[in-house]
Amino acid sequence: MKDAIYALMDFSPKYAKEKITDTLNEMENIGGFDDLRLRKSGPFLFGEVKIFVKKGIDVSKAHEIAGKIEEKIKEEVKEVDFFTIHIEPYKERYAKAAIPIDDNKVSEHFGRAEKFLVFKVDREEGKIVEKREIKNPYKEKKMRAGLSCAKFLISEGIDALITKEIGEIAFHMLGDEGVEIYMAMEGIDECIDKFIKEKLKQLCRALKQAGVFHVS
Structure with missing residues (x-):
């Protein structure tokens, strides 16, 4: 009976999933998707999926992309009535x-750190594949050393910064470039270990002037 209903509708759950998968694969600015789920209720389909947006895409742009995906899916599969997209x-x-360091410890001051420890992690293997120290060329700069350091680290191609403090301007510059900023609460080795295990607290806002951090 169920197959007969699907035949009359010229529609099947397998067909819908294939069409939605093709649509997702064609979309730009997403690095992949996961957990595609469909549920049928009468003649309609309800679905959800998790999409992964690429580095450098801000929140508003990500929601714009999600809206376009939902619109495209409904165009391709008319039976879809409601579709939820989770963004990650x-x-x-x-x-x-990168970690700002002084005397082999995490520096108390991002822009005035003696050096930056820059390391590369293989997430699949859970290990460091590259590590080096870079002298901070802006340590003695009188004004906006943090901003200059942010630009410098962006040019180094970092994806994340682990720090005890950071000014508002530098924080937003890094964030706009897709750099994730984490709070350094322990020593260098502990910070690296927690970064690999994805257990560091990510900063969603930093107020250097008040000495207050807001973490997500």
């Missing part, structure tokens, strides 16, 4: 992170 950042296999 796309994580490459390799991630490059």
Whole structure:
């Protein structure tokens, strides 16, 4: 009986899933998707999927992309009545992170740090594949050292920063470039270990002036 109904509708759950999968694969600015689910209720389909947006795409742009995907899916599969899209950042296999350091400890001041420890992690293997120290060329700069350091680290291609403090302007510059910023609560080795295990607290806002951090 169920097959007969699908035949009359010229529609099947398998067909719908294939069409939606093709649509998702064709969309730009997403690095992949997961957990595609469909549920039938009468003649209609309800669905949801998790998409991974690429680095450098801000929240408003990500929601715009999600809206276009939903619209396209409903065009391709007329039976879809409601479709929920969950947005998550796309994580490459390799991630490059930086930690401001002084005397082999996490620096108390991002822009005035003596050096930056830059390391590359293989997320699949859960290990460091590259590590080096870079002298901070802006340590002695009188004004906006943090901003200059942010630009410098962006040019180094970092994906994440682990720090004890950071000014508002530098924070937003890094964030606009898709750099994730995490709070350093322990020593260097502990920070690296927690970064690999994805257990660091990510900063969603930083107020250096008040000495207050807001974490997500």
